Amino acid sequence: MELTLKDLKENRQEWLDHGYRLPSFDADKLKENTLDHPVWVHFGAGNIFKAFHAAAAQKLIEAGVMDTGIVAAEGFDGEIVSASMRPHDNLTVAVTLCADGSVKKDVIGSIAASYVLDRAAEEDYAALKKVFENPSLQLCTFTITEKGYSLTDRSGAFRADVEADFAKGPQEADSYIGKVAALLYARFCAGELPVAMVSTDNCSHNGDKLKDAVCAYAAKWQENGVVKDGFMAYLTESGKVSFPWSMIDKITPRPDASVEKLLAEDGFDLKPVITSKNTYIAPFVNAEESEYLVIEDAFPNGRPAMEKAGIMFTDRETVERVETMKVSTCLNPLHTSLAVFGCLLGFTKICDELKDADLKALITGVGYTEGLPAVVNPGIINPKDFIDTVVNVRFPNPFMPDTPQRIATDTSQKLSVRFGGTISRYMERADLNPANLRLIPLVIAGWLRYLTAIDDEGKAFELSPDPMIETLKPALAELKFGALADTAKVREVLMPLLKDPVIFGTDLEKAGLADRVIAYYEKLMKGPGAVRATLHDAVSE
Secondary structure, eight states: OOSSHHHHHHTHHHHHHTTEEOOOSOHHHHHHHHHHSOOEEEEOOSHHIIIIIHHHHHHHHHTTSOSOOEEEEEOSOTHIIIIIIGGGTTOEEEEEEOTTSOEEEEEEOOEEEEEEOOTTSHHHHHHHHHHHTOTTOOEEEEOSOGGGGOOBOTTSOBOHHHHHHHHHOTTTOOSHHHHHHHHHHHHHHTTOOOEEEEEOSSSTTHHHHHHHHHHHHHHHHHHHTOSOTTHHHHHHTSSSEEOOOEEEEOOOOSOOHHHHHHHHHTTOOOOOEEOTTOOEEOSEEEEOSOOEEEEEOOOTTOOOOGGGGTOEEEOHHHHHHHHHHIIIIISHHHHHHHHHHHHHTTOOOHHHHTTSHHHHHHHHIIIIIIIGGGOOOOSSSOHHHHHHHIIIIITTOTTOOOOHHHHTTTGGGTHHHHTHHHHHHHHHOTTOOGGGOOHHHHHHHHHHHHTTOBOTTSOBOOOOOOTTHHHHHHHHTTSBTTBOOOHHHHHHHHHHHHTOHHHHSSOTTTTTOHHHHHHHHHHHTSSTTHHHHHHHHHHHO
């Protein structure tokens, strides 16, 4: 069996016999329709795009809601297209790993064309420009990660490639967002055509991040006189270009060896590719069954009836409430709690942590007991039901190969959102008291203990990547595992960190939680076994 359109036609029954659900539409006709009147472009041809957006588009095509597919544009790593997508006619095997042990295998054929967003790939770039000049284009979605919208270096200054693009203008812009802005300029020049630019990256106010990045180019280009007057107004004032906010949630880990083996048993040779940029990509994706995508309904050129694929549309305020619910109460704080203590206790799978009574008690306490009283209820999704699914279905799923080590990445950048909001609401509301928070301070102390890079058995382990490690480790170096100084010294070292609202979202001393974090930290640092003992005692209170 080969993952190609030819093999799907010639050996269709063999595919069906192996349990694959196959596209029922005419792929050639779909491509023809798409190139004639494109509707949907997606930037960032990674795993979540294939498992979520492309799968949703397939549902709409199968239901007769759409007669066009997605045009995929990859701007970070062109080998994703050349080495993984085009050899398989842009097909993907989406493997859904269900919590009940069942596996669903879908061949996704909704990607009608794939292009490299690179000026060196002249034909591809010209094809994308042509798409943007077509009046039929309604939306462009993005999964390029939050970093993809950043134009500055650590000092806050524009990067050299961005500055170069400001000077060169849209005809030669070569940075990622510079090329996106250049394509929008082509659409402006084609008659100020309307379009929705929809970031679906997992970050707060994602639409504004995309808008700010694109408009930075437009403003400089207009200032430098390298674009026609009115381009900036087209993006910001005309009502013809929107940058909706969205909230997305679906766990799509990197392609897993166990899934590769499962497909090999069916007769496939779908080995992942490691590109020259170290992107790990495969012709298959593995993902959980649960998924949420909530989008602000702001589409100046219309949109497909995407709600028929389970995507929710609402106003901006509701999108923000859904995002806040997820990242500060119902999912992300629980994930970080498992990441920190999972690394310290030697776990390598999130699902295995849910078999541990202390760890399950930790996240149920963080979620239900401490989080829900302060939750921002979006109305469109019930917060308790959301946590129920997280705790009872999503995290325990033994077929999801997610790891605490992956989730622990960049924790210093996450704590302010994942816990700071809840702590602040406890400080601000008359019906809540920060003194009642016990497990959130434990997780914060656990993270500081994690930074020693010594597990609960006293063995060294590798910290996950984090931009603040080089700053934090020296700051904590005076506090030795198993040989702590007195409480006054611990307080002297930790208090400057605990008072830092950049890290924690608020001043933990003002919140009345700093002393509790320090007390937990001293217990966690006593020696081998102290993490388990402290965790057990805390969740048993």
